[in-house]
Amino acid sequence: MPKTKLREDQHTEFKSSFTDAVVESLTAFANSSGGRVLVGVDDGGKPVKGFTLGSESLQKWVNDIKNKTQPSIIPDADEMDLAGTKVGVLSVKEFPVKPVAFKGRYYKRVNNANHQLSLTEIADLHLRSFNTSWDSYINPDRTLDDLSLDKVVKFIEKSNQGKEMPLTDDPLTVLTKFELIRDTQVTNAGFLLFAKNDVFQAAIELGRFSTPTSIKDGLTVRSDLFTEVEEVLGFIRKHINKEYIITGDPQREERWQYPMQALREIVTNMVVHRDYMNSGDSSVKIFDEYIEFFNPGHLPDTITIEQLLADDYSSYARNRKVAATFKEAQLIEKYGSGIRRIHEAFEQYGLKAPKFENFQHGFRVIVYAETTTDIDKTSRKTVGKTVGKTVGKTVGKTVGKTAEIFDSIKSNPQITREQLADETGLSVRGVEYHLKILRETNRISRVGSKGGHWEIS
Structure with missing residues (x-):
């Protein structure tokens, strides 16, 4: 079998001779997950002509x-x-006490x-080398007089909900127990x-924008972290749409423009995982067709965006005490599972996947959010407003994907759920949600099962 060609990567570096660049690379390896430097090798992985390795x-x-x-x-x-x-x-291994400096500078290895x-x-x-985090350290500028014991009482009440072993202290x-x-x-x-x-x-800047440069409403929140979550969500509710779906049950069903449980997950993650050592502010910008959440602090270097979206990573809490306290208050279900729940919520809503x-x-x-597609005026009025009293079910503003699916069925009554999923970019589960809306508004009906077809009402 042919030998594997040497190449530079996260753990390997080539240098034609021994210089300070070799020391820099070894320092970067020591601050990361270890690695080696081959001296006397060119960038292509071949030995340098004339290089001699002396006895000393x-x-x-x-x-x-x-x-x-x-x-x-x-x-x-x-x-x-x-x-x-x-x-x-x-070659060096990952150093136990980091970071290691070279001439007063600190490096880490990122890819090659x-x-x-x-x-x-x-x-x-x-902090990570000592298995701790910034939020666990004493704040010399604060005393017990700066804390609200009433808020601690509310935390205890929240934590005790549904627990067999409640906090009684x-x-x-x-x-003190939670350090x-x-x-x-x-x-x-x-x-x-x-x-x-x-x-x-902990300031968070909130804004409702009509254009990227024109703001209609703004608010700065700088409360304790538990209160901030609710204040941010309150501002979002104020500036997004809500519709009511009358299903025939005594109580009508609410449907927000976005899945609120997913937005709560995003806001909670913002508050819990923010880099509070960074002087920048968090922000939430609400536009007509999307919401942008920004937080100081990158993902850890050990987690890529691809791993995050594939749910293929080990969770790391930047603020371990904050995260543990939110989990005790039952505001975090499980470390590292939030991104998956956010994706599932948007998929079930029939919306485009969020961008991270x-x-x-x-x-x-x-x-x-959903955006209105070009449909004929009759369909727009029927789907977007009210179907009629004889149906007994009213759909408020159902737009975007629902209308797109309706048009596809009009064009091809034999179309399958799988084909609709391919055309719209939704999952089959997401397609079924919109088909349910169209059925309940008496826009379509199904004739037959396998080999059947759709009928426009």
């Missing part, structure tokens, strides 16, 4: 690396036979390149969660 070269290199890094790293040093030429191999760390990344990497004892205060000193998490007054560090992305110095989520 490896030891000199090791000493140089030791003296130029802080804390000192001592790599393993070996030689490798590459196409008949001896080249040097310097070295990336210099920002101050926030340096602090976060240091007084508020200060609960704060939100230590020796009467307030942690960052304790202040964020139960602040008596405004928390400027690292953006500038943070993370952005964009959710999309």
Whole structure:
């Protein structure tokens, strides 16, 4: 079998000779998940012509690396036979206490390149190496007088709902048990969660826009984190549409423009996973056809957007105390499952999948509403307003995908659910939701099962 060609990647780097660039790469590997540098190898993975590995070269290199890094790293040093030429191999494992510096600078390995760390990344990497997080540290500027014990009482009540083993301690004892205060000193998490007054560090800018540059309404919230979730959702409800579906039951059914449970999940994630060491604000921008959520702080380097969407990752809480307290209050069901629930909710609603992305110095989520398609005036009036009293079921504003499916059925009465899913970009489950609306509004009916067809009423 042919030998696998050497190539640079997240754990391998080629250098034609030993220079400071070798030390930089080893530092990046030590701050990431380890790696090796092959010295005497060109960018194509071939030995450099004329390169000679002396008898003392490896030891000199090791000493140089030791003296130029802080804390000192001592790599393993070996030689490798590459196409008949001896080249040097310097390798390091992930360093237990991070970050490691080279000439006062800090690097990490990202794919096949070295990336210099920002101050926030340096602090976060240091905290993670001690299995802790920023929010667990004492806030020297805050005292117990800055906390609202009434808010702690409400947290206890929320946490005890439906529990066989409820919390029965007084508020200060609960704060101590959850390590939100230590020796009467307030942690960052304790202040964020139960602040008596405004928390400027947690400000979220809210806006309703008619165009990207024209704002119709705005609000800044800077409350404790539990209250912020409700205030943000309240502002969203104020500026999105709601319809009522009369199904014949005594109580009419509400349908918001977006699945509210999914929006709650997004807002909760914003509040819980925000980088509070970053001076930037979170923001929610509501437009006619979409909502944009932005939060300071990228995804961890160990999680890609693709892994996030595939639900193929191990959850990491940037603010461990905040996350644990939200989970105790039953506002987080399970770590790492929120993205899946958001996707499922939008799919069941028949809406386009939300967009998740690292953006500038943070993370952005964009959710999309239905948009009206070009349908004839009769269909627009019938589907968009009221079908008629004789039907006994009224659909408010049903637009977008429902109308698109209706048009497809008019064009091809033999069309299947699977074909409708392909045409609209929905799942079969999403198609069935819109078919149900069309049936209940007496727009269509089904004749036969397998091999049957649709009829326009």
